[in-house]
Amino acid sequence: MKKKINRxxxxxxxxxxxxxxxxxxxxxxxMQKASLANGAVEDTDWAKVWEGKEWGFAVDTHKCIGCGMxxxxxxxxxxxxxxxxxxxxxxxxxxxxxxxxxxxxxDGGRKFPPNEVAGGKQFFVPKLCNQCKNPPCVQVCxxxxxxxxxxxxxxxDDKRCVGCRYCIQACPxxxxxxxxxxxxxxxxxxxxxxxxxxxxxxxxxxxxxxxxKFGNLKDHSEVKEILETERIxxxxxxxxxxxxxxxxxxxxxxx
Amino acid sequence: xxxxIYPNEIEINxxxxxxxxxxxxxxxxxAFIVSSLYHVFGVDKLKPVSRLALISALAVxxxxxxxxxxHLGKPLRALNLMWxxxxxxxxxxxxxIYSFYLIIVLLEIWFMxxxxxxxxxxxxxxxxxxxxxxxxxxxxxxxxxxxxxxHKVVTFLAILxxxxxxxxxxxxxxxxxxxxxxxxxxxPLMPVIFLLSAIVSGVALLIVVYAAxxxxxxxxxxxxxxxxxxxxxxxxxxxxxxxxxxxxVHLAYEAEEEWPAVRGLITTVIPFEYFxxxxxxxxxxxxxxxxxxxxxxxxxxxxxxxxxSGGMILVSVLAMRFNVVVGGQLVSKSLSGYSExxxxxxxxxxxxxxxxxxxPFVFLLALVRLLPPWMAGEEEAVLQPASSAEDDTxxxxxxxxxxxxxxxxxxxxxxxxxLWREE
Amino acid sequence: xxxxxxxxxxxxxxALFRIGTLLGLVLVIFAFVRTTAVPASFGEYxxxxxxxxxxxxxxxxxxxxDNSVCGKCHQAELQxxxxxxxxxxNCESCHGPGNRHTEQPAAVSLKITETAELCSxxxxxxxxxxxxxxxxxxxFMHSGGGDCVMCHNPHRPLARIGGEVQ
Numbered sequence: 001m002k003k004k005i006n007r008x009x010x011x012x013x014x015x016x017x018x019x020x021x022x023x024x025x026x027x028x029x030x031m032q033k034a035s036l037a038n039g040a041v042e043d044t045d046w047a048k049v050w051e052g053k054e055w056g057f058a059v060d061t062h063k064c065i066g067c068g069m070x071x072x073x074x075x076x077x078x079x080x081x082x083x084x085x086x087x088x089x090x091x092x093x094x095x096x097x098x099x100x101x102x103x104x105x106x107d108g109g110r111k112f113p114p115n116e117v118a119g120g121k122q123f124f125v126p127k128l129c130n131q132c133k134n135p136p137c138v139q140v141c142x143x144x145x146x147x148x149x150x151x152x153x154x155x156x157d158d159k160r161c162v163g164c165r166y167c168i169q170a171c172p173x174x175x176x177x178x179x180x181x182x183x184x185x186x187x188x189x190x191x192x193x194x195x196x197x198x199x200x201x202x203x204x205x206x207x208x209x210x211x212x213k214f215g216n217l218k219d220h221s222e223v224k225e226i227l228e229t230e231r232i233x234x235x236x237x238x239x240x241x242x243x244x245x246x247x248x249x250x251x252x253x254x255x
Numbered sequence: 256x257x258x259x260i261y262p263n264e265i266e267i268n269x270x271x272x273x274x275x276x277x278x279x280x281x282x283x284x285x286a287f288i289v290s291s292l293y294h295v296f297g298v299d300k301l302k303p304v305s306r307l308a309l310i311s312a313l314a315v316x317x318x319x320x321x322x323x324x325x326h327l328g329k330p331l332r333a334l335n336l337m338w339x340x341x342x343x344x345x346x347x348x349x350x351x352i353y354s355f356y357l358i359i360v361l362l363e364i365w366f367m368x369x370x371x372x373x374x375x376x377x378x379x380x381x382x383x384x385x386x387x388x389x390x391x392x393x394x395x396x397x398x399x400x401x402x403x404x405x406h407k408v409v410t411f412l413a414i415l416x417x418x419x420x421x422x423x424x425x426x427x428x429x430x431x432x433x434x435x436x437x438x439x440x441x442x443p444l445m446p447v448i449f450l451l452s453a454i455v456s457g458v459a460l461l462i463v464v465y466a467a468x469x470x471x472x473x474x475x476x477x478x479x480x481x482x483x484x485x486x487x488x489x490x491x492x493x494x495x496x497x498x499x500x501x502x503x504v505h506l507a508y509e510a511e512e513e514w515p516a517v518r519g520l521i522t523t524v525i526p527f528e529y530f531x532x533x534x535x536x537x538x539x540x541x542x543x544x545x546x547x548x549x550x551x552x553x554x555x556x557x558x559x560x561x562x563x564s565g566g567m568i569l570v571s572v573l574a575m576r577f578n579v580v581v582g583g584q585l586v587s588k589s590l591s592g593y594s595e596x597x598x599x600x601x602x603x604x605x606x607x608x609x610x611x612x613x614x615p616f617v618f619l620l621a622l623v624r625l626l627p628p629w630m631a632g633e634e635e636a637v638l639q640p641a642s643s644a645e646d647d648t649x650x651x652x653x654x655x656x657x658x659x660x661x662x663x664x665x666x667x668x669x670x671x672x673x674l675w676r677e678e
Numbered sequence: 679x680x681x682x683x684x685x686x687x688x689x690x691x692x693a694l695f696r697i698g699t700l701l702g703l704v705l706v707i708f709a710f711v712r713t714t715a716v717p718a719s720f721g722e723y724x725x726x727x728x729x730x731x732x733x734x735x736x737x738x739x740x741x742x743x744d745n746s747v748c749g750k751c752h753q754a755e756l757q758x759x760x761x762x763x764x765x766x767x768n769c770e771s772c773h774g775p776g777n778r779h780t781e782q783p784a785a786v787s788l789k790i791t792e793t794a795e796l797c798s799x800x801x802x803x804x805x806x807x808x809x810x811x812x813x814x815x816x817x818f819m820h821s822g823g824g825d826c827v828m829c830h831n832p833h834r835p836l837a838r839i840g841g842e843v844q
Binding site: 108138 | 258261262264266344345435588592
């Protein structure tokens with residue numbers, strides 16, 4: 001994708017030779033960067049970058065107010081068509097009534113209608129890719145187009161994916177979908193392209209309620225602190241997928 | 256949509272082409288096994304269909320991957336499956352297993368027809384003569400000794416082909432059965448269920464194709480052969496039915512958390528497709544096939560019952576593929592609701608699917624013209640002159656006979672009948 | 679074109695030899711094509727294309743790091759926000775992804791034109807959104823259909839109504 005960036009244009013013209021050898025990663029000229037100050041170079045040794053890193057994600061369901069900012073921001077950040085019924089992250093609403101639990105997620109949770117049923121236990125649950133330690137989607141991909149990085153994020157190789165959608169079938173969480181424009185599998189990456197630039201995932205960045213936390217489990221981070229102090233649950237632990245999204249206050253009815 | 260489904264489940268990702276694929280490979284596996292019953296297990300009564308079975312298997316086998324590739328989001332990358340197969344994927348072996356099986360079928364056909372190929376290469380003139388000449392690959396030795404070798408190779412390939420056919424199709428079952436995310440798919444019984452329904456559908460296909468070919472060629476149906484197929488169809492049908500029901504009974508009895516969702520699927524979402532088209536027709540075919548075995552019943556009725564059962568089983572197995580492939584995706588992984596399947600017309604829809612179901616028969620016509628499968632013993636049988644078509648005792652009576660003779664009349668009007676003429 | 683003339687030894691003209699040679703040829707061609715078809719970086723870190731990591735990482739970020747980036751130009755707005763109910767919010771939660779705006783401030787505008795819907799996504803009253811987490815209203819009853827900014831400054835939301843939640 002070609003971008004028009006004044007700052008970088010200047011850089012490119014001034015050192016054209018270098019630029020041919022290096023893919024300039026960062027359009028974040030203003031940002032101070034973490035380890036990859038100048039973006040990823042073609043021959044980056046990722047094994048070294050991954051050392052001492054294991055990303056984790058914590059969701060505090062008590063805090064979520066169901067505004068859907070995360071859903072929208074995620075689509076904008078990751079070029080998922082806003083109006084298509086496909087989501088890298090979404091928010092579910094649970095309403096416990098006498099007839100049983102009513103669940104909905106209209107427009108992925110961007111537009112919850114005011115519900116007629118008042119009272120009872122009601123809450124929101126944000127969902128996203130669990131970046132499982134034992135990921136069924138990676139297991140079933142027939143061509144090796146999806147993989148788990150050494151620091152624990154599952155990515156899709158959109159140049160190799162054949163679009164067979166076996167991974168979509170294999171994910172117990174419904175986290176994957178076929179991208180309506182590229183026709184290859186797509187999923188939440190915890191905004192790996194941001195994380196590697198020292199930024200938080202977009203959903204974490206925009207969440208007004210602080211319900212989403214992201215960080216390195218091998219370092220002193222907010223997520224690690226949550227894991228050490230709170231009672232947490234993961235989704236469908238019985239599937240043996242070892243999810244890496246940890247929920248605080250997750251109700252028993254949540255599937 | 257009913258209840259709650261995950262937002263990404265609105266689209267049914269595996270549609271009609273994926274319903275078709277196991278259906279087609281099932282027909283292949285079944286047809287191949289019929290031919291092997293003759294070549295390996297010495298069921299001589301199946302001789303009249305042994306070559307036809309193999310040719311039909313090839314015709315269907317050539318179409319199967321087309322359905323699969325058309326389904327891909329990126330069809331041009333299909334060969335990635337051959338270049339970088341992922342060993343942990345249940346799907347990755349597809350390319351290799353399919354190719355292996357295709358080679359076995361081609362080899363078996365080649366060795367089986369070699370004598371004829373050499374003869375045709377010598378006798379035919381013009382373009383076809385050249386084609387046969389190339390097909391012989393220059394191996395023109397048809398001495399007694401060489402033919403004996405051919406025969407041994409055919410037997411060897413037929414033996415090797417049985418586990419391969421079973422593997423090719425059982426493997427398709429495994430692709431579904433190994434998905435723990437899907438309660439309607441995830442069962443170790445799946446490969447066996449797929450395999451048995453495959454055999455059943457393959458035998459049924461042969462019954463129908465054989466009856467139709469006899470009708471079109473104005474030949475008498477070999478009654479013993481038909482009844483032998485009836486017998487095998489009946490036996491395999493029992494196993495197929497028992498396993499299909501066993502799976503559900505087991506789910507119901509264990510009544511784990513996914514059972515209410517599965518129960519809802521078969522009782523409210525696809526009850527007609529499941530209980531009537533899939534299971535009901537199996538039960539009906541079971542009794543019809545049984546009735547056809549009574550000697551007190553007139554032969555024409557027995558033929559009709561067998562052929563009609565074949566047709567019913569073909570529809571039943573297609574419904575079974577649909578109920579598994581699409582039905583499984585209708586159950587939300589949240590176990591709280593059901594997606595909806597909207598029958599698409601064009602994009603992976605009904606029309607191209609019908610096209611893919613007709614295509615094997617087009618291939619079959621071409622293959623039959625290239626490699627006539629009619630057995631040597633038959634050649635002495637009197638070819639009915641066209642004028643005496645009315646005197647020809649119809650092989651079957653009733654609606655079926657009317658249908659078949661109607662179809663064959665239209666076909667001969669189109670001049671395609673020549674395709675079937677013996678040289 | 680197969681030749682009619684009888685030549686060569688018996689073995690090379692035998693069916694098994696001919697078909698075996700053909701199969702061998704197919705296998706060799708396949709093996710050769712496969713070596714060129716597998717991407718160079720495949721298997722570098724695992725059974726996938728290593729270069730894809732770089733491709734993924736190099737994707738452009740849409741949202742900036744945090745409000746400090748915005749504050750470099752918009753100090754006044756940040757100061758307005760300071761100390762009030764919205765101070766913990768990220769500018770881009772409402773204004774949308776700002777990275778391109780930081781690069782081309784004039785060309786890419788982050789101005790918000792429609793506020794009623796935007797404010798409602800957090801402040802509309804629905805039962806699951808509990809009052810002790812956030813102030814909620816029934817938008818139409820609260821404003822009579824008027825836009826929120828008629829009374830509220832989103833950067834200092836309660837300023838005009840005396841700091842009281844109605």
